[in-house]
Amino acid sequence: MSHTISSDRQSLSPWVYFIAAVYFAMHMATSTRYGYFRDALYYLACSHHLAFGYVDQPPLIAVLAWIARHTLGTSLPAMIFWPAMAGAVRIILIAAFARELGAKHFGTALAGLLAATPAVWWVIDHQFAMNALEPLFWMGCAYLVLRMIHTRNTRLWLAFGALVGVALENKYSVAIFAIALLIGLALSSERRLLFSGWIAAGATLTFVIFLPNLIWNVQHHWPFLELMHNIRVTGKDVILPPGAYVKQQLLMMNPLSLPFWLGGLLFYLFPRDARPYRAFGFAFILIFAFFMATHGKDYYSAPAYGLLLASGGVATGRLLERASRIQSVLRPVSFAWLVLGIALVLPMVLPVLTLDAFVRYQSHVPIKGAKTERSFEGAVLPQYWADELPWETQVAAVSRVYHSLSPEEQKKTAIFTDNYGQAAAIDFFGAKYGLPKAISGHQNYFLWGPRDYTGEIIIVVGQGQDDVRKYFDSVEVAAKQSTLYALWYENQPILLCRGLKMNLQTHWIQVKHWR
16 A cells, blocks of 8 residues: 555656756767766776676676667767766656655656756766766665555565666665665664565575676685775875765755755655655665765765655655745746756856866856865866866877887887776777777786787886886886876876886786776
């Protein structure tokens, strides 16, 4: 039997689809503004080495990159299509969740607009990466739990288990969300859903789907755990104290949307007729506290906010119904307020301006986001823009060095890069410039090895002379780089090195660089 607050399953407001379409169109319209994101190039490289796992991520994003290469292609619009579409679907899914909570047409439309307000999602949905898919998996899992609350159909634990299994192949963090949901259910009046044999069947399905990646990690001695350990001990990430972390959450979600999603949290926790949904409020609090306590990056908690954006549409709709006399005024005011919030932050999160215009705009913005990694400190641009800039220019510079060598020298010349972005750029643009594939000790490039190179001649990208001089008989600056606004370590000179003092084949382990 359904709870009294549940939706009558009316259709979503047409405004939801309009908002999703506009959101998608804006990403596509700006898809060629800057360049390829570093991680997108890396995932394309991974798609040429399909496996059940990688050092720094599960395999799903590489599979999607393989599909992208064999369908729409790898142009900037083709690559942005996938995360932009994921963002549009997320808007519809959050609105559907609001409908399931009891929202009427206005509430679903408002939930859809709220789903388009977070600054962090504008950035994420403009990058070909697993982060754009994560909210879909989290909200999909929550939606299945909500349907179980309404229908008592515990067979849905099978679908829940399958979805968690696939989500684990995208990002391991879904495990935290799933556990938080289960704890939330245990703490709520709906704990009876946990006492079903179907939940064990769902957990088994999760394990079976995740098993190939688990086996890969075991066979490779848990590289992801080693990577996380290295990041922690090297102090790569900036650790925010609780106050600064909370501030970042408010900025990340867009300050003007705060009253709505905070109202959404209160909706889960206090109204008597919302008791069946307490689990979602508890789950959000647990996730927020977990990432704050473990010093996670601010955007790690972003997918959980979909719960509050949906309930924010419900809570606001119910509140305005009580103010029936001025409801016709407050509804458009609510929409206008949220649209204003999007407009104010849009140049910071979507490439609507030229780089020079963006820098001028940024200088007049009173609130600045905190850096998430120490290497980003001092950068003129936010990391997500700076990481789109230097790639083809860098590859062209490497090409000039490579083609200055004789054909005999070129055959034994390796291109070694300091990080996977540089290596992936060589692999992506290199064919156009007649370059061989790159090698690197960074992340999964280390597992792909040194190919047939011994180290007789190496073009080194991303390291300073003093860093490499002790390893070679000869080191010379072959080209200089000065890409405006690029991160400082992408403007290191390109070095032509001869006479490696060890054999690259037998000493490859020494270049391993996982962090």
